Amino acid sequence: MTAAVDTPAPAATASGSDDQRSERRLAYWLIAPAVVLMLAVTGYPIGYAIWLSLQRNNMAAPDDTEFVGLANYITILTDQYWWTAFFVTLAITVVSVAIEFVLGMALALVMHRTIFGKGVIRTAVLIPYGIVTVAASYSWYYAWTPSTGYLANLLPEGSAPLTEQIPSLAIVVLAEVWKTTPFMALLLLAGLALVPQDLLNAAQMDGAGAWKRLVKVILPLIKPAILVALLFRTLDAFRIFDNIYVLTGGANNTGSVSILGYDNLFKAFNVGLGSAISVLIFLCVAIIAFIFIKIFGAAAPGAAEERR
Template identity: 50%
Template sequence: MLLVTAYPIAQAFYESLFKYRLTDPDAREFNGLGNYAVILTDGVWWQAVAVTVLITVITVAVEAVLGFALALVMHRALSVLRPVLRTAILVPYAIITVVSAFAWLYAFDINTGFVNQWFSWLPGISEDTNTFGSFGPSVTVIILSEIWKTTPFISLLLLAGLAQVPEDLQEAAKVDGATWWQRMYKVTIPNMKAAIMVALLFRTLDAFRLFDNVFIMTQGANNTEVVSFLAYRQTISRLEIGLGSAVSVLLFLSVVLISVVFIKLFKVNLASARGEG
């Protein structure tokens, strides 16, 4: 873990302290926190953060609802059907992200796509609609592709949580006359709080580091640039190693902050949830 995680993070932080462009290595000079000051006072950074937060909040919220619904279906399905359902639901998640992104790009592309032709009867859609020509439609497709691909991930984690809910509590609630909604709110959800926290946390961290779909579909055009793509553009496209490393460090700190907030918000004792204490 130290070799594959701690060292790259430490190296990125070290590089972020220098004014360093790869095309001019001899001009490298110590800049302290100057790169961070440049980034945090630049509107491009805050625009990328806003887009990243928007995509993250919408995708995770929708995926949590859909994933929980799918988990309930798989949990209540007949034992004969469970393997078939799990396999069918996992198909999108099994597809490589880049392949999935290209599929959504080709489906909505104005030249190669079939969506415009098939859904031209809907208001606002015609055969000449350029989905990737403005911010709203572009972000919508990115969000839809994320939801389609990663909802199975949340559903499997929540399915594992549903399996941990004691059946005797459910039966006791039925005997007491509790409705389905009351059992869900009073028994099911409280007893799978740890699974919900893990599912939402992992998915939020993954969504906040979104890169592939933006890179394939828009290349950051129409103000769809996210934080990960901003780090890529600074480091790879502009060869600004110092600025790119600073963006990467800020992204890492954001992920750490999100983790802390989730753990504090849910107040889940994971050791207790695992039965260790």
């Protein structure tokens, strides 16, 4: 008979688990100060805005302040102005982000494949993103001003595109795309830098054309970068304010939800309604982020392992 040989594997496994728990606890302690600071910086304003949204509070009548519960939210959600602004914001967001993604991917591929003058090309592409949004908005405003704007002079005489809803929204989308496409391209370029050249060479040797390599190899591998780019730009586009404020001021049903909140807070001095609009915008942004992470996060490489 042969004696059984004892193996220390279970002890080693237990020791490894203890080490992992210790590292996890250390990680929690290290990030705790940053979490507390972020909660203090962001949590208090959000909580205070929620509290103000539950009151009838108008700075024009400071003595007439009363807790009204959800009355401000009911007023907003049953008002046509909110839904008009919401759908205008949604349309601008969807159209501008879709165009920016296509153009940004094209620019990212060009910058990634360029052999000569990479620095010059990347600098030229990023110039629009470096310009202050308000300054860029005024340049578009004067360009489309009748009789003086160089773009307005290309239109038939008597045209005033900034006084009509659809042309105004098209100009707003154009200004958004021109300004922020470089940001999208920069994030996608970072993703392209992580694609192994060996895979592309292997796909090319298997007979895959440029389009098939893009769809079957490149896009699946840069899904995390696509998630970040689309998420950041969608959240930013949904909160659009500058371009609309300068180009149209929200006239002719071109106002966004941020413009509506601004009008209530800083023009009508209605703190209660303005705060309620701000809270609704925050909820919309949170829902958008959740949807993006659920849709794209589950498909990103490594997501299955992270859930285990």
